[in-house]
Amino acid sequence: MEPVLIAKDIHKTFVLHNQGCTQLPVLENQHLSLHKGECLVLHGHSGSGKSSLLRALYGNYHVNQGEILIRQQAQWLNLVNADSRQIIQLRQHTLGWVSQFLRVIPRLSARDIVMQPQLDIGISPAVAKATAERLLSQLNVPEKLWSLAPATFSGGEQQRVNIAKGFALDYPILLLDEPTASLDKTNCEQVISLIQQAKQRGAAIVGIFHDPWVREQVADRLHPMSALSAPH
Numbered sequence: 001m002e003p004v005l006i007a008k009d010i011h012k013t014f015v016l017h018n019q020g021c022t023q024l025p026v027l028e029n030q031h032l033s034l035h036k037g038e039c040l041v042l043h044g045h046s047g048s049g050k051s052s053l054l055r056a057l058y059g060n061y062h063v064n065q066g067e068i069l070i071r072q073q074a075q076w077l078n079l080v081n082a083d084s085r086q087i088i089q090l091r092q093h094t095l096g097w098v099s100q101f102l103r104v105i106p107r108l109s110a111r112d113i114v115m116q117p118q119l120d121i122g123i124s125p126a127v128a129k130a131t132a133e134r135l136l137s138q139l140n141v142p143e144k145l146w147s148l149a150p151a152t153f154s155g156g157e158q159q160r161v162n163i164a165k166g167f168a169l170d171y172p173i174l175l176l177d178e179p180t181a182s183l184d185k186t187n188c189e190q191v192i193s194l195i196q197q198a199k200q201r202g203a204a205i206v207g208i209f210h211d212p213w214v215r216e217q218v219a220d221r222l223h224p225m226s227a228l229s230a231p232h
């Protein structure tokens with residue numbers, strides 16, 4: 001299978017400017033390659049740098065060293081030195097992201113939130129609406145909530161809207177940061193099923209899953225991580 005994402009020799013050190021410029025190394029010599037149709041799970045103790053690596057792969061964190069190569073159609077883009085226009089385009093078409101929490105936007109309904117990434121790339125409102133409603137229904141978000149803003153939803157309901165938004169487009173690469181953290185077993189099963197369907201259509205996935213049962217269902221490979229030495 002062909003790789004779609006290659007990270008080479010990634011190093012990342014946080015510098016805490018308001019705490020005496022303490023340096024906190026979190027990632028060293030991180031190498032990974034991700035292939036079409038597989039799910040790679042970042043695996044390690046709390047504080048081992050899983051979220052930091054995932055954020056670096058999405059371009060949210062600058063890294064101090066290394067390359068993050070992402071395939072867009074027939075070309076490779078190095079995310080580490082990409083400009084903001086390239087990153088926006090990459091996120092619209094190639095790189096999907098499901099965070100642990102939904103960023104609630106006042107007055108935007110759950111249905112609108114799930115439709116938005118589709119509308120952004122020119123999918124018709126009718127198709128975007130049908131896809132949004134299919135996903136909200138699959139994820140057991142009650143129909144009476146679809147036209148309401150999720151600010152007042154429960155944590156699990158907000159997270160299911162977030163997951164629907166992440167799966168609304170057929171991104172070639174998906175980054176999942178603990179998507180099942182606040183879900184019950186029935187809804188975890190729905191998310192596992194969405195991940196398996198995405199893999200079947202050829203999506204490549206990097207994820208963090210703390211629940212060992214979920215991890216077993218979705219992981220093709222584990223990427224082991226361990227915490228680095230104390231700050232200096």
Ligand SMILES: Nc1ncnc2c1ncn2[C@@H]1O[C@H](COP(=O)(O)OP(=O)(O)OP(=O)(O)O)[C@@H](O)[C@H]1O
Pocket residue numbers: 014024026044045046047048049050051052053
């Ligand atoms: N924005 C930041 N600024 C400074 N330090 C940070 C920042 N984000 C993470 N860290 C530190 O980096 C280390 C790794 O954190 P990270 O969240 O990547 O670990 P993790 O493996 O995802 O942990 P968990 O499983 O608990 O979520 C921790 O020591 C954390 O304090």
